[in-house]
Amino acid sequence: MNGPGDFERELEQELHRILDPIAAAPIPLRRARLSGGIMKRLVGGAGAAIGLKVLTGFAVAAFAAVAAGAATEVAVTGSLNPADWGQQVTQTVQTCKDTLRASGTRGIGPCVSAIAKQHGEQVSDSHQASKARENSGKDNGKGDGKGHDKGNGSGNSIGNGNGNGNGHKPSGSGSNPGSSQSGSSMLFVA
């Protein structure tokens, strides 16, 4: 292998020595289609990933709705068992009947209606309380940023975060270890 020409000649000879036997081999049948096909594309890959995410999203949303309803009912009735919730209503109706029978008056409707209304208000209050807790958390999160801009320092974010996490009403710099200036109260007034 002296010059470039020699090298190229040798290269060609060697390539033919190696590749000619391969080129002489019989040609196999051509593979007809990509393995998997349409079903694989639908079941696998990005489609499956997105489908799984959507399903998970629905499952989480459904679970959250059921859990929130159950939590409200537990808060009102004080029991985890749904049978107890129904039983409480039955007992209430029975109490209405007994009261009316004793007083000799007729018409159970207004009594049951009043109790149902009371129950509804309790449930509604419970919902609002939990919403208020969530909202106060969000609002205070926004407020922290403003306060910080007005020169209150990083103490605001720490203090307000603690207060909201515990479900307390924000109260100036009370739970805020890092700020005792007016910036903190301005934040909550705003």
Next chain:
Amino acid sequence: MERVAEYQPGSAADFERLYRNSYRRILGTLVTMLRDRAAAEDCTQDAFERAFKAWKSWRPDAPAEAWLHRIAINVAINGQRRERLQEAGALVLRLGRPSPPADVAAVAERSELLNALRKLPPKQAAAIVLRHFHGYSNREIAISLGVPERTVASRLAAARGRLQRLLEGTRAAPKKNG
């Protein structure tokens, strides 16, 4: 390269003819780029599948085999990446398979040139084979590698230089040891 054959884009019969005419040359190119003949055969089939899917959009202004080579080289480059990632898995899969015909496999595995070619960047190895085995022109190599024609000569020179150094290194090593 079959310059005379006329192929009609989208024609299944013409694609079958193209397959028969160019299968061996595509396989020959891929053998120099991939680990072994089995991997090269697999990638060749894969390349023809892809080419068949795109067959309707092939434009006869470029030689069909150069176009096929371009697809095959890209498939082989992806195959190389997969090989590196799944080296252990591939070894397990090969166990128990009937070994390829002894003559071809033995020659291929023993060849210093083949080992050196596999150490080159894939497109450089392909350029060497396209020029020195298939006898492609610069234009055909340019189509096959997906690079401008003016790049081909410099790429070929670089590939030859590197290959020569690799081969000299392999031949010098036993002398030193001996």
